[in-house]
Amino acid sequence: MQPTVAPVAALIEEFAKLPGIGPKTAQRLTFFILRSPADQARRLAEAITRVKESIIQCSTCFNITETDPCAICSNPQRDRGAICVVEEPLDVLALEKTGVFKGLYHVLHGALSPVEGIGPRDLRIDELVARVRERAGSDDAVREVILATNPNYEGDYTVAYIAPLLAQQDMKVTRLARGLPIGGDLEYADEGTLGRALEGRREV
Amino acid sequence: MPLHPRVYSTEAIVLRRTDFGEADRILTLFSPAYGKLRAIAKGSRRTTSRLAGHLEPFTRTQLLLAAGRELDIVTQAEGRERLDHLRDDVWHATGAWYVAELVDRFLEDADPHPRLYARFVHTLRLLDDGASAPATSRGWLALRHFELHLLDELGYRPALHTCAGCETPLRPEENGFSAELGGALCPACSRYAQRRMSLGAFKVLRLLQMTEWDAVPRLRLASGERNEVEGILQSVLRYHLDRELKSWAFLHAPGIEGA
Numbered sequence: 001m002q003p004t005v006a007p008v009a010a011l012i013e014e015f016a017k018l019p020g021i022g023p024k025t026a027q028r029l030t031f032f033i034l035r036s037p038a039d040q041a042r043r044l045a046e047a048i049t050r051v052k053e054s055i056i057q058c059s060t061c062f063n064i065t066e067t068d069p070c071a072i073c074s075n076p077q078r079d080r081g082a083i084c085v086v087e088e089p090l091d092v093l094a095l096e097k098t099g100v101f102k103g104l105y106h107v108l109h110g111a112l113s114p115v116e117g118i119g120p121r122d123l124r125i126d127e128l129v130a131r132v133r134e135r136a137g138s139d140d141a142v143r144e145v146i147l148a149t150n151p152n153y154e155g156d157y158t159v160a161y162i163a164p165l166l167a168q169q170d171m172k173v174t175r176l177a178r179g180l181p182i183g184g185d186l187e188y189a190d191e192g193t194l195g196r197a198l199e200g201r202r203e204v
Numbered sequence: 205m206p207l208h209p210r211v212y213s214t215e216a217i218v219l220r221r222t223d224f225g226e227a228d229r230i231l232t233l234f235s236p237a238y239g240k241l242r243a244i245a246k247g248s249r250r251t252t253s254r255l256a257g258h259l260e261p262f263t264r265t266q267l268l269l270a271a272g273r274e275l276d277i278v279t280q281a282e283g284r285e286r287l288d289h290l291r292d293d294v295w296h297a298t299g300a301w302y303v304a305e306l307v308d309r310f311l312e313d314a315d316p317h318p319r320l321y322a323r324f325v326h327t328l329r330l331l332d333d334g335a336s337a338p339a340t341s342r343g344w345l346a347l348r349h350f351e352l353h354l355l356d357e358l359g360y361r362p363a364l365h366t367c368a369g370c371e372t373p374l375r376p377e378e379n380g381f382s383a384e385l386g387g388a389l390c391p392a393c394s395r396y397a398q399r400r401m402s403l404g405a406f407k408v409l410r411l412l413q414m415t416e417w418d419a420v421p422r423l424r425l426a427s428g429e430r431n432e433v434e435g436i437l438q439s440v441l442r443y444h445l446d447r448e449l450k451s452w453a454f455l456h457a458p459g460i461e462g463a
Contacts, residue, residue, distance in 0.1 A: 020224065020226070114298050114302065114305070115304065115305050115308075115450055117453075119453075119454065119457060120459060152260060153260050153291070153297075156291040156292075156297075157291075157294065157298075160291065160292055160294040160297065161459060161460065164459075181251040181252045184251075184252050184254075188254035190257025190286075191286065192257055192286050192288060
């Protein structure tokens with residue numbers, strides 16, 4: 001049953017719109033906010049407002065940023081000859097944490113999915129092709145595009161669509177390696193992963 | 205609705221999946237014994253998940269499920285057959301998404317159709333085989349064959365032997381077609397037709413409806429005839445579903461459409 005106090009009901013309704021939040025969780029969150037100090041509630045409200053007002057998409061790589069171009073695109077230390085294509089801004093964070101990749105990124109904002117109706121026009125694919133084409137022949141020419149989509153059917157489908165579009169350019173198009181995750185059990189690995197891990201084995 | 209024990213084992217194929225919560229996925233499964241069912245695969249988005257690799261779409265998987273309050277829970281999964289060629293060919297992969305969407309949209313939950321399941325698996329295999337071939341004509345025929353036999357299995361078989369209007373036997377000539385009236389119309393009844401049906405399209409549709417796949421000859425149709433057959437079948441599917449299929453448009457999208 002919804003409380004009759006209008007502001008409480010309104011907050012429950014707003015929380016319930018968030019992904020993965022059901023009506024019970026929305027109520028719990030609302031009552032947590034009610035009981036917490038006013039200062040904490042204000043900071044939360046300000047953080048939400050600020051994220052909506054100050055965050056934009058970088059016009060080059062389409063990652064989320066406060067400045068355009070973003071810190072990675074405008075960093076002269078980054079290797080401009082390598083572009084890593086990812087599905088979501090969170091994937092950039094994950095890859096940056098490794099500290100291994102020193103090139104630039106391109107965020108597609110999703111993966112192609114025929115059943116969800118997500119088509120090439122819904123993603124930043126045309127922008128990727130234009131970005132690579134624009135720089136061809138210049139000092140900044142792209143030498144390698146790494147297609148780092150998720151290792152699942154939608155990710156592979158997206159790669160199968162993008163790869164031929166980039167094939168006409170004079171550069172390497174690669175994918176992330178497939179294999180066994182650290183901490184996993186060999187006996188539970190599916191044969192696809194195990195097969196690819198065997199194919200990509202390394203000498204010790 | 206088939207009753208199943210609290211913990212039950214079944215073979216199934218993932219038709220679609222939706223991310224849920226922190227790392228879970230809600231799966232729409234098609235199984236021979238229980239029909240279409242929904243289940244949750246907890247933690248399956250984590251790279252260390254023991255389930256994830258076995259729960260990819262179009263993988264024939266043996267599952268152990270536990271009955272839940274709203275959704276059944278996948279407790280074990282072991283892939284039996286992977287169709288990996290589909291991963292490298294965008295048109296045939298789109299075809300696989302399309303047949304999966306057809307099954308998902310046409311079937312009600314917990315309504316078993318073992319024959320349709322076998323046909324679905326067979327069609328996925330045909331598409332997987334076709335993915336390593338340069339042309340798409342066999343894959344195209346496999347899709348039309350599946351559409352006709354799906355309609356047949358679910359009781360929507362379009363009339364292609366007698367007129368859907370007056371029930372007189374149809375002759376090998378140009379006829380009409382009306383999805384609303386349930387099939388082909390003789391020249392006399394064709395004033396009620398939504399579209400004309402050339403002799404070529406009529407023959408192809410009858411052949412596909414009456415013939416098991418192994419006996420379907422290697423037909424090469426002109427693009428006009430292909431469009432006509434597709435248009436007729438789409439009118440029937442759309443009439444019964446009362447909606448567009450999202451993956452259908454993909455099969456004809458630039459960069460995806462087949463040779």
